[in-house]
Amino acid sequence: xxxxxxxxxxxxxxxxxxxxxxxxxxxxxxxxxxxxxxxxxxxxxxxxxxxxxxxxxxxxxxxxxxxxxxxxxxxxxxxxxxxxxxxxxxxxxxxxxxxxxxxxxxxxxxxxxxxxxxxxx
Amino acid sequence: xxxxxxxxxxxxxxxxxxxxxxxxxxxxxxxxxxxxxxxxxxxxxxxxxxxxxxxxxxxxxxxxxxxxxxxxxxxxxxxxxxxxxxxxxxxxxxxxxxxxxxxxxxxx
Numbered sequence: 001x002x003x004x005x006x007x008x009x010x011x012x013x014x015x016x017x018x019x020x021x022x023x024x025x026x027x028x029x030x031x032x033x034x035x036x037x038x039x040x041x042x043x044x045x046x047x048x049x050x051x052x053x054x055x056x057x058x059x060x061x062x063x064x065x066x067x068x069x070x071x072x073x074x075x076x077x078x079x080x081x082x083x084x085x086x087x088x089x090x091x092x093x094x095x096x097x098x099x100x101x102x103x104x105x106x107x108x109x110x111x112x113x114x115x116x117x118x119x120x121x
Numbered sequence: 122x123x124x125x126x127x128x129x130x131x132x133x134x135x136x137x138x139x140x141x142x143x144x145x146x147x148x149x150x151x152x153x154x155x156x157x158x159x160x161x162x163x164x165x166x167x168x169x170x171x172x173x174x175x176x177x178x179x180x181x182x183x184x185x186x187x188x189x190x191x192x193x194x195x196x197x198x199x200x201x202x203x204x205x206x207x208x209x210x211x212x213x214x215x216x217x218x219x220x221x222x223x224x225x226x227x228x229x
Contacts, residue, residue: 035218037166045158045166045209047218061217095165106213107156109177111165 002026002110004096009115016086016119022079022096022112030054030074033099035108036081038092048094049081050104059104064090086119093117123148123212125221133229140197142224144210149190154214157186157195160223161206169208170195200226 008020020036035050049070050059058070069082079096093116097108124147134140144155153173158166168177170186173193183198197204205228210221 037220044223045160045211045220047220050218059216100171105154105216105218107154107168107171107211108166109168109171111167113165 002098004098004110004112006094006096006112006115009094009117011118011120012086013121014087014119017082017084018086018117020081020083020094020096020115020117022081024077024079024096024098027098027110029072029077031102033102033104033106034070034072034079035097035099035104036070036079037095037097037108037111038090039095039114040089040092043092046092050099051079052104053102057104083117086117088119091117091119122217123150123215123219125210125212125219127208127210127221127224129224130222131225131227133227134200135229136200136202138200140195140200140204140226142195142197142208142226144188144193144195144221146191146193146212148215150193150212151214153189153193154212155186155188155193156211156213157184158209158211159204159206160209166209197226202228 036048051070067085093114095114096112098110155173157170160166174186
């Protein structure tokens, strides 16, 4: 069964750091680009970041550029999102999603259940 | 950035009725690179449609997508109780990937 399981969310103070992980199973992880998509409370979906198969290319939304870093470990079938200088507006459910191709310009066919990040003092 | 505007914000319908959801792009979406997702409360989004009109695996044929350029439509021919949810469109023709604000289909 194809599955994505996120972890690492929690309550963090403004200015703090957090690292999210996404464990993949049931498909050849190294063959597909991966993305992080977030959803603020009661709001819509916002694409955050993406990474190609080898990790050579990474992409970020302007709202997180310079603060967040996406990476992957294909030997561990795991995707990461390092989040620094967190702000209240980063509060959201963070979803890990599999892209259907090696390149990031595409739709996402598998989604995890999400992990919640709350930035508050 | 391609901005996607979904309308209406909320659609109040009864089971068995037809639902028509709109997604309008601020610029032409190349090669009809548009997807639709369904999201129920407390759940992750689920892919319904890609390439503007192709149904994803396991999606019932009461769901159909159409459109090109800047105007796209998701149609649910006859609403089943499990179809009441929020629907999002997403374009993948240009960077960054963007989503519409969503349409909530609620029971009338």
